Amino acid sequence: MGLRAAPSCAAAAASAAAAGAEQRRRPQLCPPPLALLLLLLLSLGLLHAGDCQQPAQCRIQKCTTDFVSLTSHLNSAVDGFDSEFCKALRAYAGCTQRTSKACRGNLVYHSAVLGISDLMSQRNCSKDGPTSSTNPEVTHDPCNYHSHAGAREHRGGDLNPPSYLFCGLFGDPHLRTFKDHFQTCKVEGAWPLIDNNYLSVQVTNVPVVPGSSATATNKITIIFKAHRECTEQKVYQAVTDDLPAAFVDGSTSGGAGDPRSLLIVERESGRSVEMHARYIGTTVFVRQLGRYLTLAIRMPEALAMSYEESQDLQLCVNGCPLSERIDDGQGQVSAILGPSTPHTSLAPAWPGYTLEAASAQCHERMPVKDIYFQSCVFDLLTTGDANFTAAAHSALGDVEALHPRRERWHIFPSGSQGVPHGGGPGAVTLGLPCLILVVFL
Numbered sequence: 001m002g003l004r005a006a007p008s009c010a011a012a013a014a015s016a017a018a019a020g021a022e023q024r025r026r027p028q029l030c031p032p033p034l035a036l037l038l039l040l041l042l043s044l045g046l047l048h049a050g051d052c053q054q055p056a057q058c059r060i061q062k063c064t065t066d067f068v069s070l071t072s073h074l075n076s077a078v079d080g081f082d083s084e085f086c087k088a089l090r091a092y093a094g095c096t097q098r099t100s101k102a103c104r105g106n107l108v109y110h111s112a113v114l115g116i117s118d119l120m121s122q123r124n125c126s127k128d129g130p131t132s133s134t135n136p137e138v139t140h141d142p143c144n145y146h147s148h149a150g151a152r153e154h155r156g157g158d159l160n161p162p163s164y165l166f167c168g169l170f171g172d173p174h175l176r177t178f179k180d181h182f183q184t185c186k187v188e189g190a191w192p193l194i195d196n197n198y199l200s201v202q203v204t205n206v207p208v209v210p211g212s213s214a215t216a217t218n219k220i221t222i223i224f225k226a227h228r229e230c231t232e233q234k235v236y237q238a239v240t241d242d243l244p245a246a247f248v249d250g251s252t253s254g255g256a257g258d259p260r261s262l263l264i265v266e267r268e269s270g271r272s273v274e275m276h277a278r279y280i281g282t283t284v285f286v287r288q289l290g291r292y293l294t295l296a297i298r299m300p301e302a303l304a305m306s307y308e309e310s311q312d313l314q315l316c317v318n319g320c321p322l323s324e325r326i327d328d329g330q331g332q333v334s335a336i337l338g339p340s341t342p343h344t345s346l347a348p349a350w351p352g353y354t355l356e357a358a359s360a361q362c363h364e365r366m367p368v369k370d371i372y373f374q375s376c377v378f379d380l381l382t383t384g385d386a387n388f389t390a391a392a393h394s395a396l397g398d399v400e401a402l403h404p405r406r407e408r409w410h411i412f413p414s415g416s417q418g419v420p421h422g423g424g425p426g427a428v429t430l431g432l433p434c435l436i437l438v439v440f441l
Contacts, residue, residue, distance in 0.1 A: 059102065071085060096116065165178040165301050166180075168296040169296075171392060179319075185315075198282075198306065199224060204218060216291075217292055217295070224275075231262045243270050262279065272288075294394060369412075373392070
């Protein structure tokens with residue numbers, strides 16, 4: 001029985017390594033599902049020595065467990081991923097070498113060795129170089145949130161990475177909160193998106209077209225608050241046609257050491273910047289599309305929810321006030337319209353776009369008929385500005401890059417939950433034309 005069990009164990013290890021390589025090409029925070037399953041089986045003792053013909057002194061299970069622990073928090077969308085992943089691979093390789101004699105003839109061990117070699121080749125990792133330490137006291141870095149958060153969890157016996165939240169603002173403007181609620185709001189003037197003990201983000205919205213309550217963002221101010229020895233306070237400010245790749249004081253980073261605790265990266269000159277705050281595990285994207293700005297943020301839940309009672313007005317946390325909402329947060333406006341009858345027809349709200357034309361244009365960029373598609377159609381009908389198509393498409397791309405849970409990337413309006421595709425390009429829910437009317441009433 002034991003001899004027949006060994007190949008299945010090797011296959012499980014090889015599958016876990018292959019799945020790990022594929023999963024880490026995607027910007028997500030969780031470890032590969034198959035690797036987690038293998039780790040769970042190991043921790044439960046189901047893959048014990050007898051099942052895999054593994055001598056008691058062979059420590060390949062410990063090597064694999066340490067590797068999963070070292071890489072579970074890594075995110076390929078963040079600068080420094082390749083360097084940290086290669087360090088972990090070299091540590092994994094060193095661990096297998098130290099236990100090679102005891103594991104001679106063990107198929108799980110040899111599968112792991114082959115998997116390491118394959119991953120090092122894929123990531124262009126050199127065999128010589130620094131390695132990650134599995135000792136949390138050694139790896140603790142007060143200016144690396146992943147490091148000290150992981151150390152706390154390791155000491156508590158919990159190998160799960162910290163939980164992250166996403167918030168985004170784009171278009172007329174459309175808000176996606178930390179709770180994945182989606183709202184279309186007015187919020188003219190200056191409003192706080194985030195205001196906690198670590199970060200403040202304020203946006204300023206101006207009317208888009210005369211006679212409409214729809215607004216869009218033309219100014220963003222971000223304050224990274226001083227944090228012990230990691231960084232002094234840094235302020236970033238962007239306005240229409242002025243999207244700098246530096247903080248207000250002219251610097252492009254905060255803190256000392258390498259890598260820096262806080263860093264600005266310009267992705268497209270004058271059009272797209274990213275801010276990576278290692279010390280609070282936070283990433284911010286700011287873009288200009290057309291005349292207006294968009295913003296996307298990923299932040300650890302523990303920090304995002306660290307604020308005082310006086311800081312409760314945060315759009316990312318609690319959404320827009322009811323008096324500032326154009327829809328009900330689900331792409332529907334029946335609760336706002338009530339029994340009243342619209343006094344205009346469903347003619348296009350702006351010259352040049354019919355509902356069918358706007359739907360067709362948005363469908364070219366966003367084939368999935370989710371709330372981002374509907375927001376695109378809404379923006380085209382209310383403004384006539386084709387740049388809002390790019391804004392909605394870009395906002396969805398930011399979700400895919402930053403949102404930690406793939407199954408929540410798409411949000412569907414009420415009545416179409418879980419339906420990824422509608423009918424033809426003109427198949428927009430009835431709530432959308434009604435929403436257009438509300439904006440101009």
